[in-house]
Amino acid sequence: MIRYFAYYSVGGYKDFFLGDNLSKHEYTYYLPLLPAYRKRAEQNPEYSKKVAELEKLPQIGLLSNDDSKGFPKQGEAMIAHSGYELIYRHIEDDTVAICCRDIASLDKDDVGRPIPFVFCLICDNREEWSQMDNIALYWAEHLAEAKKILANMLHLDSETSGLRFSIDDFNKWILGLPHHSVPLMDAQKAFVLRPLDADLRENIRLQELQKLNVSVFPSSSINDDVHLTLSENEHSRLLEKAVEKARDEITNEMEQQKRKHFLVSMTIGFVLGFLLALLFSTCVHK
Amino acid sequence: MAEMNILMVGGRRSGKTSALATIFRTMQDIQLAKYFTVVDRTSLVTKNQDGKTEMQDDLKSKSMEMTRFAEKTKLNTPILVDAGPTLFDWQYRLKLSVPGAPKKDLNMTFTDVPGEWCRTTDNHYNTFLQYAKEADVFVIAIDTPYLMGPTSDTTKQLCGDQESELATLAGCMSDLKQTFTAIQDQNNKLVLFVPIKCEKWVNAGHIEDVIARIRQAFNVLLADLLSDAGRIIFTVGILPVQTIGTMEFAEFHDPKYLNSVENSKRCCVIDDTSVRMADGTVKPLRDNDNLIDDPNWAFPAPNNAFLRPSSWYKCVKNKYAPVNCEQLALHTLRFMIYNTKDLRKKALSSTGSLGVKIKILIEMIREKFGGMGEDVLKTTLDRMKADGLFRDEVDGITYLSNPLNIK
Numbered sequence: 001m002i003r004y005f006a007y008y009s010v011g012g013y014k015d016f017f018l019g020d021n022l023s024k025h026e027y028t029y030y031l032p033l034l035p036a037y038r039k040r041a042e043q044n045p046e047y048s049k050k051v052a053e054l055e056k057l058p059q060i061g062l063l064s065n066d067d068s069k070g071f072p073k074q075g076e077a078m079i080a081h082s083g084y085e086l087i088y089r090h091i092e093d094d095t096v097a098i099c100c101r102d103i104a105s106l107d108k109d110d111v112g113r114p115i116p117f118v119f120c121l122i123c124d125n126r127e128e129w130s131q132m133d134n135i136a137l138y139w140a141e142h143l144a145e146a147k148k149i150l151a152n153m154l155h156l157d158s159e160t161s162g163l164r165f166s167i168d169d170f171n172k173w174i175l176g177l178p179h180h181s182v183p184l185m186d187a188q189k190a191f192v193l194r195p196l197d198a199d200l201r202e203n204i205r206l207q208e209l210q211k212l213n214v215s216v217f218p219s220s221s222i223n224d225d226v227h228l229t230l231s232e233n234e235h236s237r238l239l240e241k242a243v244e245k246a247r248d249e250i251t252n253e254m255e256q257q258k259r260k261h262f263l264v265s266m267t268i269g270f271v272l273g274f275l276l277a278l279l280f281s282t283c284v285h286k
Numbered sequence: 287m288a289e290m291n292i293l294m295v296g297g298r299r300s301g302k303t304s305a306l307a308t309i310f311r312t313m314q315d316i317q318l319a320k321y322f323t324v325v326d327r328t329s330l331v332t333k334n335q336d337g338k339t340e341m342q343d344d345l346k347s348k349s350m351e352m353t354r355f356a357e358k359t360k361l362n363t364p365i366l367v368d369a370g371p372t373l374f375d376w377q378y379r380l381k382l383s384v385p386g387a388p389k390k391d392l393n394m395t396f397t398d399v400p401g402e403w404c405r406t407t408d409n410h411y412n413t414f415l416q417y418a419k420e421a422d423v424f425v426i427a428i429d430t431p432y433l434m435g436p437t438s439d440t441t442k443q444l445c446g447d448q449e450s451e452l453a454t455l456a457g458c459m460s461d462l463k464q465t466f467t468a469i470q471d472q473n474n475k476l477v478l479f480v481p482i483k484c485e486k487w488v489n490a491g492h493i494e495d496v497i498a499r500i501r502q503a504f505n506v507l508l509a510d511l512l513s514d515a516g517r518i519i520f521t522v523g524i525l526p527v528q529t530i531g532t533m534e535f536a537e538f539h540d541p542k543y544l545n546s547v548e549n550s551k552r553c554c555v556i557d558d559t560s561v562r563m564a565d566g567t568v569k570p571l572r573d574n575d576n577l578i579d580d581p582n583w584a585f586p587a588p589n590n591a592f593l594r595p596s597s598w599y600k601c602v603k604n605k606y607a608p609v610n611c612e613q614l615a616l617h618t619l620r621f622m623i624y625n626t627k628d629l630r631k632k633a634l635s636s637t638g639s640l641g642v643k644i645k646i647l648i649e650m651i652r653e654k655f656g657g658m659g660e661d662v663l664k665t666t667l668d669r670m671k672a673d674g675l676f677r678d679e680v681d682g683i684t685y686l687s688n689p690l691n692i693k
Contacts, residue, residue: 009582010581010582010584011298011581011582011583011584011585011594012298012299012400012401012402012582013400013402014402015409015410031581032581032584033579033581033584033593035584035591036579036584036591036592036593038591039591039592063409064407064408064409065406065407065408065409065411065412066407068409071409076409076410076412076413079409079410080375080410080413081375156581158543158545158576158578161578161579161580161581162581163581
């Protein structure tokens, strides 16, 4: 099953479980005013009808510390921290995740700026990894378009004064994405699309990717204006080339960091040894 | 002592990010330049590539936005001030160095987290707790209009008079008590209650009412902080700040949208025939206009049957004139100096634990090689004190607990 999650602001940011790829609903809803309407219905019968209608609607779930609704704890870094535009990573066992952030919502603040949100897919079975590959590849190549579509599928709704997710449209969209037979994901792998100026080491640390085999793509290397219509072989070759280029970049940077870490570790070791000796001699002297 | 960690705490929209932006700006003020060189060392983890939409501002941009807002807003017209909520945890870093003492720096790291994360039920509470464990200083931002709402007959009905609602309205979290209990630490901590958006009460000479209200609203948390139980010794203060200085709270209203939630046409009802839009313009209500309840103002459980009123503000002068925001940074610096002295005294006594002794020794070595030493900082702070830069027992600034005898 592939579950859909969002970190969206409705009266402050909240973690939502929007539904899954097996859902038969057309829309799912988060209705923050429902409790207030129930209270109003006690005094005003007009609200009773409204409450009855709203209660029939399929609900979006709210994550909490006690109820994660299937969102893996190891995935929290994708929501809590920034440092990427799109990430596709192995979580553990058969669970993989795609997360896209900084999506400009249709809902705006009072100075007219869109309020950004995060959208996440969690897949917990290996049979559907190919579907996740398709989604990740398509979104990576058409990131701006994907973000616009996501924004149109998840937004506040005037009719219900709530948040509405067009789950049926979303399921149809992802099912209709181009298929690729060359598998992308594997255990302990991660693919990251990140802004060029961002601090790579910080990104990897924040996203807790240190133990994974990470392929990083600067987001400028993907041209959103070009819709690729390549054959599968060409597609794989292009992907390989991009991965190789990114890997070289990473390797160089990692080498430099390793050298730096070695020097720092040696210095700390020396200083600690000195301090311990000093402390020991102080205590013995006393 | 080379590092200080300050955690901004408080409910959503309480003004944490605005306070930070103003702190940074006022710390870089020319007045303080003879004592400190202040450099913004925040490295943005991510930037927008398209340049078209700036979704998460750095503090400089935020501060410029506040200045523009203060200078351009129509005077004495109620407007809705509702900047975007904080999306994820941000860390802002100020590097302080003393002129004449090169390479001796003090790094102040301010962590700003979304207000929701403070709640123990929130999905990100564990992340928040981790920051809390690392923090030396807690700045609890308080939305003053909501704090004071239940005390006034004109606003009580909209703000509610239940203590639990009051506490949540003001952005104070009873969950904070649990957070402080979860921190197992031998160090001293500073907790500053910072009422923001308090211009109206300051200008009317009623800041003491705000202080009294804080004591009442936070009485459970305060009792815990001020008690002798527990290993942490808390220095607790109240420090009102004005992040703009010329925006006064005007009134509360039921939060509404006009016709469409998607198009952000926030408004409030003035009377049967007209509405006021977020920018202050008044529009007549037409027959086919539809007023929609704003879902952004619903309360979280357990008080979710309550709809928070939207707060409207008036600009009384077209000038950006923050008050006491630099005091936040100065008071935390002063606390750190006294705290370090106290820790070293404990460490060097026979009762100090081995861990603390090692920590102090490392700090002393670091100070020799690059960190700002206690002596340098103390000398600078003494100069600032002599020049009258510290504000104590004025403008509502007060300490409820001062175990380190800070003066």
